[in-house]
Amino acid sequence: MSSKKKRRNKKLKIVFFFIDIILLVLIAGFVYFFYLTGKTNVDKSGDSSITSNEIDSDSIGGYRNIAIFGVDSRNNALEKSTHSDTIVIASINKKTKDVKLLSIYRDTYVDIPERGYDKINAAYFRGGYPLALSTINKNFDLDVKEYVTVNFDAVCKVIDLLGGIELDITKEELKYVNGYTKELNEINGTNVGKLKSAGTQVVNGTHATAYARIRYTKGGDFKRAERQRIVINKIFEKAKTCDVLTINSIVNEMFPQIYTNLDSLDMLDLAKDIFSYNIVDQAGFPFEKIADYYKKISYVFPVDLSANVTELHKFLFDDQDYVPSSTVQEYSDFIKGIVPQK
Template sequence: MRNNQGNFENERALVKKVKKKKKKRLRRLIIIELLIILLLIPVVYLYFQLGRIPRQEINLDNIEINNIDLSELDGYRNIAVFGVDSRANDLQKNTRSDSIMIVSINKKTKDVKVCSLYRDTYVYIEGHGYTKLNHAYAYGGPELAINTINKNFDLNITDFVTVNFSAVTNVIDLLGGITLDIQDDELKHVNNYTRDVAKINGTKYTYLDKAGKQTVDGTQATAYCRVRYTAGGDFTRAERQRTVMSQIFKKAKKSNPFTLAKVANKMIPQIYTSLSNSEILGLGKDIFFYDLGEQAGFPFDKTAKKIGGVSYVLADTLSSNVTKLHELLFNQTGYEPSKTVQGYSSEIAHK
């Protein structure tokens, strides 16, 4: 009897132990599920919000890729990024692209390289002849702008993102500001533009008290992007824009999904793109793995000259600069430009 009683008590203790373990496991599963749901809420919310983005599906029949082998570029996702300063938020065309960048993502390593294309670069635009690169967007929107970039620089871009500069202000504020090293010769101009940016966006503003490394808000950072009245003119202006872009990228990598969802929600009405929801989310999910690498401005070797009384940026020569561009973005050494680029290069040299 005593043995039976002892066995019975042992069995009861074992059952209790098993039940306790099951409860713990169940509690752990519930906590994990709740965490997953909490993480998914901003993702699901973001997916539906992305549907509000105005889009343009690029007609590939209107995008010319020079008759050369660009198979080495298949390992990269190349996106044209246009920044416009439109008070009417007109992102589709009829506005010159104030900022033009190529963002090249190595699909395998997740390395990201950024190259600014100087807006006054002298290029050939289909149907309009030789003129400034930033005119292409005004003449024919992103399709003509992409077509112009591909034909003049031997690229295979088929996607774009256009952002209004006011979106830059909003994003930086939501991220809690970014760090910039303001130089002495920039301070006065940053403060002057800060007032102008605030007036355009209808926001309050504060002036910077001194130069040096400091945290700036969205209005101040956007003002910094617009400064061009220092040594280097528009070339250093493009460099400032890349600096702000890289600082936004660094801050975003450290942010939580809820903050990123707020950022996306604020940007959505101020973006115009060819990318689908799934493509945006596909790029976004890797944000924590991207490594922002080399940055530069194109043309690398250049001269500012007037043609017909208008100031342009001329490549010395276009062919040699395109070779350097392919080396920077795609690690192609000794790239030989297409006959189309060589033809443009010769005509520009004559002019």
Template sequence: MREKTKYLKYLLIILLIIVLGVIYIVGKGKKETNKDQNKGKATTAEATTEEIKEKTDGTETFLIFGVDTREKNLGKGTRSDSIMVVDVNHKSKEIRLASIFRDTYVSIEDHGLDKINHAHSFGGPDLAMDTVNRNFDLDIDKYITINFMNVSELVDDIGGIEMEITDSEAKYINGYIDELNKIEKRDSDHITKAGTYTLDGVQAVAYTRIRYTAGGDYKRAERQRTILLKIFEKAKTLESDQLLDLADKFLDEISTNYHSDDVTEILYYLAKYDIVDTKAFPTSLWGGKIDGVWYGVPVTLESNAKELHEFLYPKEDYEPSDTVEEISNRIRQVADTPNEVFEDEE
């Protein structure tokens, strides 16, 4: 049992580092001080063993932030390119993943209405968590932040991932490949036509950045989730010594306020759970410029908050709070959204 637990621990560390965040919690943990956070870094864990034991009887929700930086700073000063709400139901052994579009127009404490991904830059993971909680009536106090910049190297280390590329995706992916090749001093090949390919790291990250095909950011979020699951399945095939080597190599790219001692106790259970559903929010939005800046405006924030709760907690009897109603009304007044909006087809 000890060897099996150790293997799962290494696997979970790798999965956390991979695309946009993953559903598992890092076994070793990473402790940082409040002093570090004041310099723009994330803080230490305050989750207790008893709190986690209580939650193994019910549900547990945490946030994953994906940042894109070549610096070691994973806190204040870096925008969250990806935001994911992860709900773990310990009774049914099911996991639900909800991604929130980075351009979503929301209320940020002391900063007014702005893009949701700016919250992480303004105040690190604490303000980012507060922003998600206030705008969607959630009560999340745990987070994991992952540096997205080194994902391409990690994908290469696991041998690449197999993906089917459409004609429209092939049309746009090469521009992103060129951009990443220049940044990372690589020479990954272009993809010239539709087909099934084993993507290397640069190609995989380029695939997640495509946003100009039909569906726009909705389709982009879907690609990110698809890559996430593909990498997860590939990582599960690695041997424990391979996982350990990768964990040691990439551990600095993670920051979390989970305590390693507490996390280890639930790793075995999480590894047996199933991802039963994924969805992107807002499901209904208007995309347009406000004061010259493009935003994804939820139509309405109130209805999207309700739908998010229905997705994460199907049995919950939820009604939007006065705070969410007030923010929703303010957004509607400022944005003056039209009647025609983009709606998710899922």
């Protein structure tokens, strides 16, 4: 064999060696990813019972919509029999990877399928994620099939692993942050101290979660939903700057505390584009609303549900001329009959 041929064979062996190493690393990475996602509390048992209206799916076909539920549970439970005090639709444009966040106010007056009219956060309490998603779909002409539910402890720990997030705490908010911090300490078995002053500062997970729970300042629950979106945005942006070890710690800590119907393959599909996602806009729903009492219970009423749903589709999917379904129009007419007149 000529020396030239020997050198070529040697080079090929080196190339194949590095290819083998790369393949082994990739396989090990996939195995480890599936090991981690296997720790997640995956529940698809109610997927077949999720309902939606008959709508033209062309305008929403290019988007992946995931409902994020933050549950108000004093024992950090994740399933039904706990109210979903945070309801956020994360809408991902499949082509551009742009993300929009839409908070649905927890007291919004809706028709819960086969249960009647109530606050939207009661749907999760009464029937877990299938009823909560069906309620969202039926009242707003959506087709959301995927969900992620988190509790107080998970949010606190993720923010701590990120090294905290920067928030601007007002003087009015400060006392409530400290009040909720005390409550979160009792829930999570922690001993986090009070914030000493207002202003822009890096806060830990407990203080950030406490901030997201405030509802007694000016703006009430509408302002609280805005704070929740701020915290989600801050977490997302901070996570995109983290190194692999930090991301690994977050995944290891958070996955066992997530309740979802996203299995390992679904999560891998989302994770592959994580650094391409950008949160480009956020809002609260209903857009036009009245907060008032009906039968001695406080609700958030859409002034005109049909008009609000048209605006929702314009905001999330850039559908400029969306016409709500007959089901939404029926709900809208009913709500108009009981909305307090100003």
